Amino acid sequence: MQKSFICPRCFKKIQFTEVAYICTNTNANVNCQNAAERKLLYASQTTKGKCNHCGSVLSMVCPNCQYMVPDSLRKTESYPIAIIGAKEAGKSNYVAVLIDQLKNKISGSFGFSMRAGDENTIRRYGSDFRDPLFKRRVCLQGTDAGAVDPLIYIMEFDKKKKLFGKKEKDINLTFFDTAGENLDSKTMMEEHNRYLSYSSAIMLLLDPLQIMAVREKLNGKIKLPDIRTDVEDIVERVIHIVEKERKKNKKEKFDVNVAIVFTKIDAVDILLEPSSCLKNDSSHISKGYFDKNDFDDESAEMKSLVSSWLGDSLCNNLERNFENVGYFGVSALGSVPEEGSNKIAKFRPFRVADPFLWLLALDGRINSQ
Numbered sequence: 001m002q003k004s005f006i007c008p009r010c011f012k013k014i015q016f017t018e019v020a021y022i023c024t025n026t027n028a029n030v031n032c033q034n035a036a037e038r039k040l041l042y043a044s045q046t047t048k049g050k051c052n053h054c055g056s057v058l059s060m061v062c063p064n065c066q067y068m069v070p071d072s073l074r075k076t077e078s079y080p081i082a083i084i085g086a087k088e089a090g091k092s093n094y095v096a097v098l099i100d101q102l103k104n105k106i107s108g109s110f111g112f113s114m115r116a117g118d119e120n121t122i123r124r125y126g127s128d129f130r131d132p133l134f135k136r137r138v139c140l141q142g143t144d145a146g147a148v149d150p151l152i153y154i155m156e157f158d159k160k161k162k163l164f165g166k167k168e169k170d171i172n173l174t175f176f177d178t179a180g181e182n183l184d185s186k187t188m189m190e191e192h193n194r195y196l197s198y199s200s201a202i203m204l205l206l207d208p209l210q211i212m213a214v215r216e217k218l219n220g221k222i223k224l225p226d227i228r229t230d231v232e233d234i235v236e237r238v239i240h241i242v243e244k245e246r247k248k249n250k251k252e253k254f255d256v257n258v259a260i261v262f263t264k265i266d267a268v269d270i271l272l273e274p275s276s277c278l279k280n281d282s283s284h285i286s287k288g289y290f291d292k293n294d295f296d297d298e299s300a301e302m303k304s305l306v307s308s309w310l311g312d313s314l315c316n317n318l319e320r321n322f323e324n325v326g327y328f329g330v331s332a333l334g335s336v337p338e339e340g341s342n343k344i345a346k347f348r349p350f351r352v353a354d355p356f357l358w359l360l361a362l363d364g365r366i367n368s369q
């Protein structure tokens with residue numbers, strides 16, 4: 001049992017002794033006043049977690065923002081992952097495919113199971129992610145302005161299989177697919193600094209199609225998205241926020257691992273060498289462990305592409321500030337969606353889970369060789 005949790009909506013640290021409760025019994029025959037008013041009840045006002053008006057079992061809510069706290073947060077250790085990026089960087093499509101792969105492909109070969117931590121997650125994943133992308137094969141559209149509740153999953157490791165790493169505890173994964181604008185202005189980002197400060201790991205999604213050198217090379221060959229926030233500015237802002245919220249270790253670095261994830265790699269395919277490892281999927285899933293050689297190749301290749309597009313300063317800046325930085329090139333869709341209809345003609349995601357598996361491996365949660 002956990003003693004406290006970070007609220008997945010307002011990012012405040014809450015002790016379980018201070019949570020509030022609400023009655024959700026909306027049965028008209030009972031006509032519970034507590035439920036009708038969504039009255040906040042505190043532990044002292046309830047008996048054995050039951051409503052003092054109608055007697056039904058109460059639901060835990062965050063005393064600060066009234067987010068309905070899933071029971072899973074009390075039972076298992078949390079592992080919040082900040083998936084951040086500018087608007088249109090590809091976050092929503094990425095999260096949708098990552099969750100699908102974790103549930104359907106990776107869990108089997110890595111010996112864990114994954115299930116939704118609350119009703120909200122089941123509903124929202126189904127309607128906003130799975131149905132459009134996997135049933136109708138249309139690319140997800142930016143509908144995420146404003147606050148969205150996180151998707152919460154419980155990863156249960158199979159204790160009998162010796163495939164996992166040193167830590168065998170089940171974990172609560174919390175994915176925040178935040179409003180796209182967050183990284184486009186400094187003020188918006190600062191509202192989210194608590195979220196970055198509490199995250200166990202950071203995945204920073206960057207769109208290579210926002211890099212000038214890439215745009216020049218691809219001009220006239222594919223349809224380029226509108227110019228958004230500069231990739232280097234985004235990295236600067238992330239470092240700036242982490243600086244405010246976290247202390248450096250003895251080596252003068254922040255002890256949060258950062259995966260730098262370049263999305264939409266399918267769109268820059270013609271800029272890759274024919275032998276590039278970024279043209280194919282990684283071997284982690286087929287091997288059932290995190291393959292360090294595969295990672296080294298991918299990270300080195302992505303880093304050298306970044307250097308050729310932007311010079312060395314971006315990687316230097318990251319590596320000066322963070323102990324562990326990994327570079328990844330992924331594609332959630334595998335091809336550029338058709339203009340207008342947004343249909344995905346050739347749906348072939350690749351390397352989507354690599355950054356996530358790298359973070360778990362670094363943390364000793366899955367085996368690596």
Ligand SMILES: Nc1nc2c(ncn2[C@@H]2O[C@H](COP(=O)(O)OP(=O)(O)O)[C@@H](O)[C@H]2O)c(=O)[nH]1
Pocket residue numbers: 085086087088089090091092093094139140141142180263264265266267330331332333334335336337
């Ligand atoms: N070629 C290609 N385009 C993508 C991919 N993922 C996203 N996109 C494009 O980028 C746009 C923004 O993606 P989205 O996931 O909504 O970005 P978000 O604003 O960061 O959530 C989409 O409408 C697609 O046109 C991908 O894997 N490949």
Ligand SMILES: [Mg+2]
Pocket residue numbers: 091092093141142143144177178180
């Ligand atoms: Mg989005």
Ligand SMILES: [Zn+2]
Pocket residue numbers: 007008009010011012062063064065066067
């Ligand atoms: Zn809250």
Ligand SMILES: [Zn+2]
Pocket residue numbers: 023024025032033034035051052053054055056
């Ligand atoms: Zn009641």
